[in-house]
Amino acid sequence: MTASEDAAETSARGRTWRDIDLRAVAPFAALALLLIVGALVNPNFIGLNNLANVATRSAFIAIIAVGATFVISSGDLDLSVGSMVAFVASIMILFMNSGAIADPSLMLAAAVALTIIIGAGCGLANGLITTVGKIEPFIATLGTMGIYRGLTTWLSQGGAITLREPELQALYRPAYFGSILGVPVPIVVILAVTIVAAFVLYRTRYGRHVVAVGSNSDVARYSGIPVNRVRTIAFVIQGVCVAIAVLLYVPRLGSTSATTGILWELQAITAVVVGGTALKGGAGRVWGTICGAFILELVGNIMLLSNFISEYLIGAIQGAIIIIAMLVQRSLVRKS
Amino acid sequence: MNSDVADGAPVVLAARRVSKSFNGVQVLFSVNFELRAGEIHALMGENGAGKSTLVKILSGFEQPTSGEILLDGQPIKLPPNGQAEALGIVIIHQEFNLAEHLTVSESLFLGREVTRFGVLDRKFMRAETRRVLDQLGSHVDENALISSLSIADKQMVEIAKAISRDARIIFMDEPTAVLSREETNYLFRQVRKLRERGTSFVFVSHKLDEVMELTDRVTVLRDGQWVKTAPTSILDGESIAQLMVGRELSSLYPAKQEPSVDEDVMLSVTGLSTHYVQDASFDVRKGEILGFSGLIGSGRTELMEAVAGLRSRTAGEVSVRGTPVPAGDVHAANRVGIAYMTKDRKHKGLLLNSGMTANLTLQSLDRHGDHGYLSPKSEAAALERARRRFDIRVRDGRVVAGRMSGGNQQKLLLAKVMETEPDVIIIDEPTRGIDVGTKQQIYHFISALARDGKSIIVVSSEMPEIIGLCTRVAVMREGRIVGILEGEEISEQEIMRYSAGLKKKTAA
Numbered sequence: 001m002t003a004s005e006d007a008a009e010t011s012a013r014g015r016t017w018r019d020i021d022l023r024a025v026a027p028f029a030a031l032a033l034l035l036i037v038g039a040l041v042n043p044n045f046i047g048l049n050n051l052a053n054v055a056t057r058s059a060f061i062a063i064i065a066v067g068a069t070f071v072i073s074s075g076d077l078d079l080s081v082g083s084m085v086a087f088v089a090s091i092m093i094l095f096m097n098s099g100a101i102a103d104p105s106l107m108l109a110a111a112v113a114l115t116i117i118i119g120a121g122c123g124l125a126n127g128l129i130t131t132v133g134k135i136e137p138f139i140a141t142l143g144t145m146g147i148y149r150g151l152t153t154w155l156s157q158g159g160a161i162t163l164r165e166p167e168l169q170a171l172y173r174p175a176y177f178g179s180i181l182g183v184p185v186p187i188v189v190i191l192a193v194t195i196v197a198a199f200v201l202y203r204t205r206y207g208r209h210v211v212a213v214g215s216n217s218d219v220a221r222y223s224g225i226p227v228n229r230v231r232t233i234a235f236v237i238q239g240v241c242v243a244i245a246v247l248l249y250v251p252r253l254g255s256t257s258a259t260t261g262i263l264w265e266l267q268a269i270t271a272v273v274v275g276g277t278a279l280k281g282g283a284g285r286v287w288g289t290i291c292g293a294f295i296l297e298l299v300g301n302i303m304l305l306s307n308f309i310s311e312y313l314i315g316a317i318q319g320a321i322i323i324i325a326m327l328v329q330r331s332l333v334r335k336s
Numbered sequence: 337m338n339s340d341v342a343d344g345a346p347v348v349l350a351a352r353r354v355s356k357s358f359n360g361v362q363v364l365f366s367v368n369f370e371l372r373a374g375e376i377h378a379l380m381g382e383n384g385a386g387k388s389t390l391v392k393i394l395s396g397f398e399q400p401t402s403g404e405i406l407l408d409g410q411p412i413k414l415p416p417n418g419q420a421e422a423l424g425i426v427i428i429h430q431e432f433n434l435a436e437h438l439t440v441s442e443s444l445f446l447g448r449e450v451t452r453f454g455v456l457d458r459k460f461m462r463a464e465t466r467r468v469l470d471q472l473g474s475h476v477d478e479n480a481l482i483s484s485l486s487i488a489d490k491q492m493v494e495i496a497k498a499i500s501r502d503a504r505i506i507f508m509d510e511p512t513a514v515l516s517r518e519e520t521n522y523l524f525r526q527v528r529k530l531r532e533r534g535t536s537f538v539f540v541s542h543k544l545d546e547v548m549e550l551t552d553r554v555t556v557l558r559d560g561q562w563v564k565t566a567p568t569s570i571l572d573g574e575s576i577a578q579l580m581v582g583r584e585l586s587s588l589y590p591a592k593q594e595p596s597v598d599e600d601v602m603l604s605v606t607g608l609s610t611h612y613v614q615d616a617s618f619d620v621r622k623g624e625i626l627g628f629s630g631l632i633g634s635g636r637t638e639l640m641e642a643v644a645g646l647r648s649r650t651a652g653e654v655s656v657r658g659t660p661v662p663a664g665d666v667h668a669a670n671r672v673g674i675a676y677m678t679k680d681r682k683h684k685g686l687l688l689n690s691g692m693t694a695n696l697t698l699q700s701l702d703r704h705g706d707h708g709y710l711s712p713k714s715e716a717a718a719l720e721r722a723r724r725r726f727d728i729r730v731r732d733g734r735v736v737a738g739r740m741s742g743g744n745q746q747k748l749l750l751a752k753v754m755e756t757e758p759d760v761i762i763i764d765e766p767t768r769g770i771d772v773g774t775k776q777q778i779y780h781f782i783s784a785l786a787r788d789g790k791s792i793i794v795v796s797s798e799m800p801e802i803i804g805l806c807t808r809v810a811v812m813r814e815g816r817i818v819g820i821l822e823g824e825e826i827s828e829q830e831i832m833r834y835s836a837g838l839k840k841k842t843a844a
Contacts, residue, residue: 212694223699223752282687282690
C-alpha cells in the first residue's frame with residue numbers, strides 16, 4: 001500500500017455519520033421525500049415524462065437561481081431579476097423584429113449575443129450602484145427592479161411584445177422545445193450552467209473570494225481581496241444567468257409583456273435558500289440551488305396532480321417553503 | 337497582597353470533581369475549585385486548559401457531565417443562560433453586553449426597568465445608577481450614551497450592572513486585555529473596594545504581573561486537569577508559568593540578534609500622514625525587529641495599516657528596497673512584499689466559519705494554480721507545511737477556525753500572512769489573548785524570521801514583549817513618532833516617558 005492510499009483510507013475511515021454536513025444533505029433529502037409523496041398521490045407523477053416536464057419548466061428559475069447563489073454567497077441580494085427577465089426579453093424580441101440583419105441565422109446569433117450583453121449590463125448596473133454608490137443591495141435592486149419593469153412597460157406600451165418573423169420563430173423554437181440525445185434542451189442548459197457555476201464557485205480563486213467576502217468582508221479586505229470588484233462581478237454573473245434564462249424563455253412563447261417574470265425574484269431566492277445557501281452570505285451551494293428549484297416546481301406539480309389542495313394556493317405554499325427552509329437551516333446549525 | 341483576609345472565610349461557590357465532555361471529547365477531568373467569600377481568585381492556564389469551560393459551568397452556561405456545584409455548601413443545579421444572575425453569579429464577558437445606543441442608567445436597568453403606574457420611573461433609575469457609580473468611585477455620567485464611553489468606563493458600567501443586581505460572585509474573563517495600564521489600575525482599585533465588602537471575584541487572565549498584583553489565591557489548570565491552588569503570596573510569576581506549561585520555561589524571549597549597521601534598508605517610510613497620523617518616518621533594515629510602542633489610541637495601528645495599503649494616506653512615501661509602494665492598495669503592497677498581520681484575528685484576520693485551508697491560502701490563492709483555477713493538492717500541501725512549520729495543533733484537520741483555540745488561531749493567522757512570502761512583516765499585537773506557552777513559540781517564530789533576513793515590525797501594548805524582542809523601538813504619541821530608542825535606552829521607564837509625553841526627540 002502506498003502512502004497516498006494509506007492516507008486516503010484513514011481519511012475515509014475518519015468520516016463517520018457525524019461528519020456529514022446536514023445542511024448540504026437536507027435539500028436532497030427533501031427532494032427524495034417529495035418524489036415519494038408525489039408517487040403516492042398520483043402514479044403518473046413518477047413517470048419519466050412528467051419528471052422531465054417538471055425539470056424543463058423549472059429551467060428559468062433554476063438558471064436565475066444559480067446566479068443568485070453567487071450574489072447571495074457574496075453577502076448581497078438581487079431583487080431585480082424578475083423585472084430584468086422582462087426587460088432583457090423585450091429588447092431581444094424588439095431587436096429580432098427590427099430586421100436589422102437579413103439572414104435569420106445571423107440575426108439569431110446577433111440577438112443571442114445582444115441578450116447576453118444586455119443581461120450582463122443590467123447586472124453591472126446593479127453591482128456598481130451597490131458597491132460604488134454604497135447603497136444597500138436590497139434598496140439598490142428594489143430601485144432597478146422598478147426601473148427595468150417600467151422600461152418594459154414603456155417599450156411594450158402596456159401590451160405584449162411578440163416575435164413576428166415566422167422564419168426566426170421556426171429557427172429558434174428548438175432552443176426550448178428540442179432535445180439533445182433525448183434530453184430536452186432546457187435540462188441540458190441547466191446542467192451546463194450548473195457545472196460551470198460549481199466549477200467557478202468551488203475550484204477557482206474568484207469562487208473562494210466570493211465566499212470570503214460574503215463570510216466576512218473585513219477579513220477579505222485585510223487579505224488583499226478587491227471586495228467591491230468581487231461583489232460587482234457576482235451581480236454581472238447574475239445578469240448573465242438572467243440572459244440565459246431569457247434565451248430559453250423567448251422561444252417558448254415568442255412573446256413577452258410587462259407582467260413577465262413577476263415574483264421570479266422570490267422564487268429564485270427561495271430556491272437558493274432551500275438549497276442550503278446561507279442568506280447572510282459565506283456559503284454557496286450551487287447543486288443545492290438546482291435542487292431547490294426542482295422542489296419548488298415539484299410542489300406545484302404535485303398540487304396540480306392531486307385534488308386536495310387548490311392550485312391557486314401555489315404562491316402561499318412557496319412562501320411557506322422558504323420559511324420552513326430557514327427554520328430547518330437554523331435548527332441544523334444549532335445542532336452542529 | 338491580602339491573602340489572610342479571605343483565609344478561613346466561608347466557601348461561597350465550589351466545584352467538586354467536575355468533568356465535562358463535548359461530543360465525546362473530554363475537556364475537564366474531575367476538577368475541584370473553591371471560591372471563598374471576599375477573595376479574588378485567579379484562574380490560570382494555557383489556552384485550551386479548560387478555564388472558560390470551568391467558568392461557564394460555575395455560572396450555569398454549561399452543565400457538568402459529572403460532578404457537582406455547591407453554592408453556600410449546598411449542591412445546586414445552576415439555571416442556564418445567565419439566569420444564575422438571580423443567585424448573584426455574574427459573568428463580565430470579554431466583549432461587553434452593552435447596547436451602544438442606551439444611556440448608562442438605561443443599561444443598568446435593562447430588562448428590569450422600574451415603573452410607576454406603568455410609566456418608566458426615570459428619575460429613580462437615574463438616582464439609583466448614580467448611587468451605585470458613586471459607591472464604585474466612578475465618575476461616569478449616568479446620562480451618557482454607552483457609545484460615548486471609553487472601554488474602561490464601559491467595563492465599569494458592566495461592574496455597576498453586576499453590583500446593582502446584588503452580585504456576590506463576579507467572573508471576569510480577561511478584563512484588562514483592552515485596557516491601558518492606567519485604566520487597569522483604576523479597575524483594580526474598584527475590584528479591591530468590592531472585595532472589602534465581601535464580593536468574590538474569579539479573575540481569568542494571561543497577564544502574570546496583574547495576577548500577582550491583584551489576586552489572593554491562584555488555581556492553575558493544565559490540559560483540563562486541576563494542577564494546584566495556592567495563595568498568590570507564596571508564588572511568583574515564574575512558578576505560575578511553570579505550573580501552567582508543565583515544563584521549564586527556559587527563556588520566554590529568544591536571544592536578540594542585532595542586524596549589522598550596513599545591512600540594506602528594506603522598508604523606508606518618509607513623512608507619512610493620514611487623518612490622524614502626522615509625518616511619520618522610519619526605516620527597517622533587513623533582519624531587524626523594530627518595535628512600535630505607545631498608549632492605546634496613539635496611532636500605531638493606523639500608521640501600519642497605511643503602510644500596508646489598508647488605509648489611504650494624505651501624504652508621504654513608502655518604499656520597499658527603494659521601490660515606491662502605491663497608497664491604499666493592499667494587493668500592491670502584498671506584491672512588493674509587505675504583509676500586515678491584524679491584531680483583530682476574529683473579525684479581520686480569519687474566516688471563523690471556514691476551515692484551516694481556506695483561511696491559510698486566502699491571501700495567496702494565486703500561488704495555487706494558474707488562470708484562476710485552484711489546485712486542491714497544492715493547497716493541502718501548503719496546509720501540511722504550515723501545520724508543521726508553525727506547530728498548529730488540532731485534533732481534526734477539518735475543524736473550522738472559530739472552533740480552534742486562540743493560540744492555534746494566532747499561529748494559523750501568522751501562517752496565512754507568511755504564505756504570501758513577504759519580506760516586511762508587520763505584526764500587530766502578536767500575542768493578544770494567548771497563553772504563555774504559545775507566546776514563547778510565537779516569539780521564537782518571529783526571531784527565526786528575522787534571522788532569515790525578514791524585516792519585522794512588532795506593534796505591541798505589552799512592554800515586556802517590545803523590550804524582549806526588539807533591537808529598536810519607536811514610540812508613538814497622539815499620532816506622531818516621538819522617539820526611536822536603541823540599545824540601552826530600551827527600558828520600560830524610558831518608553832513610558834516618551835509615550836506619556838515627558839520626553840521627545842526627533843526621529844533618528
